[in-house]
Amino acid sequence: MPSAPKITSGAPAGLPAPCDEDGGGARRRARWLRPPDRYWLRLTAVLAVLATLVRAPSFLRPVWNPDEGYLAVQARMLAHGGVLYDTVVDRKPPLLPWLYEGLFAVFGDASLWPLRAAAVVAQLGTALLLASVARRRWGNRAGAAAGAGYLLLSIGLAPEDTQAASFGVFMVPWTVLAFWAADRRRWALAGLAVAGAALTKQTGGAALLPVLWMLGNARRAPEPTGGIAVLRLLAGCALPVAAVAVLTGPSRFLFWTVTGSGSYASASGAWGVALGRGLGNAGILAAAGAAFVVPTVLTLARRGSAERLPADLWVWLGASALGAAFGFQFYGHYFLQLIPPLVLVGVAALRGLPRWWPAATAWTVLASAAFAVWGLTAPRTELDHADAVAAAVRARTGPGDTVLVWGMHPEQYWLAGRAPASRYLTAGFLTNFSGGRGGVRVGEEYAVPGAWRTFGEEAALRPADLIVDDSRGAPYGPALTPTLKRMLDAGYRPVDTVGGAVLYARAPALR
Numbered sequence: 001m002p003s004a005p006k007i008t009s010g011a012p013a014g015l016p017a018p019c020d021e022d023g024g025g026a027r028r029r030a031r032w033l034r035p036p037d038r039y040w041l042r043l044t045a046v047l048a049v050l051a052t053l054v055r056a057p058s059f060l061r062p063v064w065n066p067d068e069g070y071l072a073v074q075a076r077m078l079a080h081g082g083v084l085y086d087t088v089v090d091r092k093p094p095l096l097p098w099l100y101e102g103l104f105a106v107f108g109d110a111s112l113w114p115l116r117a118a119a120v121v122a123q124l125g126t127a128l129l130l131a132s133v134a135r136r137r138w139g140n141r142a143g144a145a146a147g148a149g150y151l152l153l154s155i156g157l158a159p160e161d162t163q164a165a166s167f168g169v170f171m172v173p174w175t176v177l178a179f180w181a182a183d184r185r186r187w188a189l190a191g192l193a194v195a196g197a198a199l200t201k202q203t204g205g206a207a208l209l210p211v212l213w214m215l216g217n218a219r220r221a222p223e224p225t226g227g228i229a230v231l232r233l234l235a236g237c238a239l240p241v242a243a244v245a246v247l248t249g250p251s252r253f254l255f256w257t258v259t260g261s262g263s264y265a266s267a268s269g270a271w272g273v274a275l276g277r278g279l280g281n282a283g284i285l286a287a288a289g290a291a292f293v294v295p296t297v298l299t300l301a302r303r304g305s306a307e308r309l310p311a312d313l314w315v316w317l318g319a320s321a322l323g324a325a326f327g328f329q330f331y332g333h334y335f336l337q338l339i340p341p342l343v344l345v346g347v348a349a350l351r352g353l354p355r356w357w358p359a360a361t362a363w364t365v366l367a368s369a370a371f372a373v374w375g376l377t378a379p380r381t382e383l384d385h386a387d388a389v390a391a392a393v394r395a396r397t398g399p400g401d402t403v404l405v406w407g408m409h410p411e412q413y414w415l416a417g418r419a420p421a422s423r424y425l426t427a428g429f430l431t432n433f434s435g436g437r438g439g440v441r442v443g444e445e446y447a448v449p450g451a452w453r454t455f456g457e458e459a460a461l462r463p464a465d466l467i468v469d470d471s472r473g474a475p476y477g478p479a480l481t482p483t484l485k486r487m488l489d490a491g492y493r494p495v496d497t498v499g500g501a502v503l504y505a506r507a508p509a510l511r
Helices: 024-035 036-052 056-060 066-079 094-106 111-137 142-151 167-183 187-200 202-219 227-248 250-257 271-288 290-300 311-323 332-350 355-376 383-395 411-416 451-461 482-491
Strands: 404-408 467-470 490-497 499-507
Touching: 036 187, 056 111, 056 355, 056 404, 066 094, 066 499, 094 111, 094 142, 094 167, 094 187, 094 482, 111 142, 111 167, 111 332, 111 383, 142 290, 142 355, 142 411, 142 482, 167 187, 167 202, 167 332, 187 202, 187 227, 187 467, 202 250, 202 311, 227 250, 271 290, 271 332, 271 355, 290 332, 290 355, 311 332, 332 355, 383 467, 383 490, 383 499, 404 411, 451 482, 467 482, 482 490
Parallel strands: 404 467
Antiparallel strands: 467 499, 490 499
16 A cells, blocks of 8 residues: 655646636646646556456456356347346346447457456456545555555455456445445535436435435535535436436346345355354455454544544445345355445544554555455366357257256357347246355245246247357256256257256257
8 A cells, every 4th residue: 555745736836826716626726737646647647557456367267167168148139129127137227238338349349357447447446446535534655555455455355256247346436436426425426426326226226315414514514515415416326227218128128136035145044154254354354454354443432433434434434345245145245345445444543543654554465465366366166167069059959949958057058159049048037046055945936926937938039049058066957947858848959068058959859
């Protein structure tokens, strides 16, 4: 967490001092005419290098987790005429699928490197916004510490959760922008950022809580914010969401992002598994971020901690914790939104513990290096399996054939270069299976409402040329899914087995 040189403020030589006679216009013009701030030039260069280094492992694999595979397949389907929330479905908002689609259109869809690069930019932007908040409140050193500390801690979870170009990575910049804007009383921008966060991942909407807190305090300040600020905030939040809902279809948008995931969002019957995973991931993050956690605990134990640790940061941290807990799945990438407020709280605490700076810096750097090494050396078991299945699919199908992968790894479609036979890219939509719950509440009766009817219509209109049963003993296998078993028995025959996955070709009579 490097320190940075001090700078002086005020108007440069030869320029008149800013004034307020024209409502701030002169001040704004003077700001644009000032020479570049060396602090930001230097810090941006350092943080750009650091962001590239900590995310370097992300470029070394074609795909990190099923979320990336799902997004890549969605983007291909959209590019070939698919309709979001109709013939292309997911339980997530649309911004990231659209980003994948846009970058694929520009750079091609054979590799995820454009998304990896975009993730570097997203993390750099997050770090710079945090640095801006910290510098405004506590000075140059705190700004540099917040920016660098965030990037080092941003990979402080399992690599499949941090190195993937997935929802959490692209949601976090919006949440930090919301806080940054509210800190400057830019309420329309704060609302727009909250909307951007929620339209990237639903739990990003938790950023509204600290923004509302800051708005409430601003209205009680000696120079209070008027009612127009409330309208700006609400408009900033509501208008983008309403526009996206109209664009994608209000009822479909509401169903796929809110109301259609009731069974999936429940941890009923699997609380032990969920809480164990949550405690495990929280422990990993706490160990990686000990340089921020320990000083915070020590500061809380002292008198006057409220002055050192501002309330708005605690509201932000608490809201982020609620977002991470929502749905009770507790996957590692759910914890990514905790990192920005945790870093700011930690930097605020370290200001009162000057002797802790060297140790905090050393721990954060060493921990980040350890997680980077983990990313470079993590096992490729599932990726190797997906590659092998994809190769078998390519060998037994042509470019125009459709495939149904009955499993939880949609990246197999993308790696094979074959179109899905169904809009449901994982068996989870039709059985409610989730690795977060194991075998609890799994079966056709727990499917997304109406999914089996739609699935049957798809199969009748154009049966899959090849079905891959990749359940590998999971509780959603064909033996436990009667409708799928009848489909296989009536029109398909096994032709190959790859790493436990069984490939079924359509019977000649049905072609």
